[in-house]
Amino acid sequence: MTIPTLAGQGDFGGRVALVTGGASGIGEAIARTLARRGASVVIADISQESGERVAEVIESAGGRVAFFEMDASIPSHNAAAVEFAKMTFGGLHHAVNNVGIASVGKNVGEMGIDEWRRVMDISLDGIFYGLRYEIPMIRDSGGGSIVNTSSISRVEGTYGNAAYVTAKHAIVGLTKSAAMEYAQDNIRINAIGPGYINTPAVQRNIPADRREALATMHAVKRLGTTQEVANLATFLLSDDASFITGSLQLVDGGFTAGYEGARGPVS
16 A cells, blocks of 8 residues: 655655654554654554554554553653664654643642642653653664654643643753754754644543633634644654754644633633
């Protein structure tokens, strides 16, 4: 089967990409897009069932893919995922650190310490651990690029979600620092900030009437699609973005450009 290429974006043939949190939603869309464009893709995720499903879909379309089960909050799992990419496909050129979980809907004064720590372990530390082990392997492979998933919560605060918002702010600082440190090693590192995206998790966890209210907060009056986020991520990974590093690129349908009721919670 011929693997289609998105017009106007670079070719990933001969390159190896690791996508953490790649078994569903935004991560799945990124993994599938990279594979369509010729990359050998390692999907790393805590869900074996979902990860193997996505890998099967990619493989059936003619893509090169492997699944690696990992818990992003454990440093050794991140190291093992990078080593798996090398052993399976010969190296590593691109990575997408897409892991993260939301807070528990409690204000700061009521949030449990364990609740705070769990969000940080996955949503922030999991990104650091990914970078920690991906960067040396990408450098050894001759250079490449990395995308970290932040959020519009990088530029907004939200009610009952302080741990998540804090992690997403911190990811941008981590991205900028790492980009400065490794630019001379031919490694570009950027962050993306999705708005509200119509993922399976959003459909499952947010009632339809609230999703409709959220849609009105975007200038385009709808939620985004996972493919729209994947298009931005793969552009930043590609050689077409060769002069872009250390940046946060929003894909938010105008959410942060301004909307009515920006200072209050969505009811």
